[in-house]
Amino acid sequence: MSDTHxxxxxxxxxxxxxxxxxxxxxTGPVKWVRENLFANIPNAILTLLSFYAIYVxxxxxxxxxxxxIWNTQSLAECREILQGATGACFxxxxxxxxxxLFGFTYPAxxxxxxxxxFVLLFLAAAPVLFFDxxxxxxxxxxxYPFIAYYLIWGGTVWTPVFALLGVVGGxxxxxxxxxxSFAAGFFGGIAxxxxxxxxxxxxxxxxxxxxxxxxAVPSRDMGGFMLNMMLGVVCVSLSLxxxxxLALGRQSSMPLIKIICVVFIEFVRGVPLITLLFVAxxxxxxxxxxxxxxxxxxxxxxxxxxxxxxxIAEVIRGGLAAxxxxxxxxxxxxxxxxxxxxxxxxxPQALKISIPGIVNVAVGLFKDTTLVSVISMFDLVGMIRxxxxxxxxxxxxxxxxxxxxALLFFIVCYGISxxxxxxxxxxxxxHR
Numbered sequence: 001m002s003d004t005h006x007x008x009x010x011x012x013x014x015x016x017x018x019x020x021x022x023x024x025x026x027t028g029p030v031k032w033v034r035e036n037l038f039a040n041i042p043n044a045i046l047t048l049l050s051f052y053a054i055y056v057x058x059x060x061x062x063x064x065x066x067x068x069i070w071n072t073q074s075l076a077e078c079r080e081i082l083q084g085a086t087g088a089c090f091x092x093x094x095x096x097x098x099x100x101l102f103g104f105t106y107p108a109x110x111x112x113x114x115x116x117x118f119v120l121l122f123l124a125a126a127p128v129l130f131f132d133x134x135x136x137x138x139x140x141x142x143x144y145p146f147i148a149y150y151l152i153w154g155g156t157v158w159t160p161v162f163a164l165l166g167v168v169g170g171x172x173x174x175x176x177x178x179x180x181s182f183a184a185g186f187f188g189g190i191a192x193x194x195x196x197x198x199x200x201x202x203x204x205x206x207x208x209x210x211x212x213x214x215x216a217v218p219s220r221d222m223g224g225f226m227l228n229m230m231l232g233v234v235c236v237s238l239s240l241x242x243x244x245x246l247a248l249g250r251q252s253s254m255p256l257i258k259i260i261c262v263v264f265i266e267f268v269r270g271v272p273l274i275t276l277l278f279v280a281x282x283x284x285x286x287x288x289x290x291x292x293x294x295x296x297x298x299x300x301x302x303x304x305x306x307x308x309x310x311x312i313a314e315v316i317r318g319g320l321a322a323x324x325x326x327x328x329x330x331x332x333x334x335x336x337x338x339x340x341x342x343x344x345x346x347x348p349q350a351l352k353i354s355i356p357g358i359v360n361v362a363v364g365l366f367k368d369t370t371l372v373s374v375i376s377m378f379d380l381v382g383m384i385r386x387x388x389x390x391x392x393x394x395x396x397x398x399x400x401x402x403x404x405x406a407l408l409f410f411i412v413c414y415g416i417s418x419x420x421x422x423x424x425x426x427x428x429x430x431h432r
């Protein structure tokens with residue numbers, strides 16, 4: 001016993017035991033599948049049912065798509081090649097590609113003009129969507145609407161120039177009078193812009209050249225997905241500031257401003273958009289001077305903007321109501337006036353809360369631009385239902401055309417949704 005005790009020495013490890021690899025079931029794809037698809041029996045059943053539904057859909061659509069025909073001139077040729085086999089006739093997309101994008105009568109030799117305007121849209125929107133970019137790029141953002149108008153419509157260059165002068169004049173009047181009164185600056189700026197535009201109506205025809213640099217294109221020649229993009233971008237861009245103004249006006253302490261905003265919001269929200277479009281097509285022209293020729297696209301933009309701004313106003317009002325009263329009291333304690341408090345403290349927080357609702361309205365508005373087809377405007381859906389399906393070559397092609405339209409709208413709406421989620425994560429200040 002003593003010898004054993006004398007020769008026993010306690011061993012102390014001098015190096016750390018190397019980390020053992022995690023079990024195979026606790027890492028990688030196996031872990032994700034087990035936790036997300038087969039976490040328990042109900043989830044496993046739902047996963048298997050989902051896989052079966054996907055299999056049924058793909059087994060019916062993949063052969064139809066993979067056997068598609070792309071190089072014929074009519075539906076009859078497609079059916080002759082297929083000989084009764086399952087297959088899509090994608091030739092209609094190839095043969096009517098330009099009409100689907102630009103409309104039926106837009107001149108083919110100037111397709112580059114709306115294409116260039118579409119490319120410049122991303123450059124103009126980048127400083128607004130991604131605020132890490134240099135702020136100097138906002139100068140191009142401010143000029144882009146007038147550049148895009150000139151590229152798409154063409155004609156005399158003085159029309160966008162005087163439109164820009166009206167905006168600049170209204171902004172200068174706003175800056176001059178907003179220090180004394182927000183209402184005086186706001187309404188004074190709007191009045192100054194309209195005065196400049198009214199004067200421009202007399203000056204522009206005198207300055208117009210007989211042969212402009214870019215040939216004029218009437219609005220009736222515009223259509224296809226280009227028209228949907230124009231209506232969506234313009235109406236969303238205009239409805240956001242108008243919606244903010246309506247939301248602030250509805251919470252105003254001035255009774256007249258509050259009543260006007262409440263009546264406008266509740267009336268517009270209670271009327272279907274298709275009714276407003278018929279008003280834009282038939283009735284709205286009677287509210288302008290008798291000798292005025294107001295473009296149909298402009299009338300549609302006015303009505304869609306009114307419709308979407310009313311919904312955005314309610315979304316932003318919810319964001320304003322969600323802020324605690326202490327935020328308003330903090331702005332007062334700092335000695336900020338109303339415009340400064342709204343710009344620096346209240347609106348940044350309210351808009352952050354309202355991002356999901358604003359994006360929901362924007363996505364719905366972009367999809368609702370297809371309703372203009374009911375007032376004889378040939379947007380993407382109008383082109384499909386009108387000139388393309390009415391032609392003898394492609395009468396009977398439905399799935400291919402409407403799936404293409406759905407794909408285009410899905411890409412745009414999904415992109416908007418993904419950006420909003422990124423923006424919410426970027427602006428998140430609560431660490432949970």
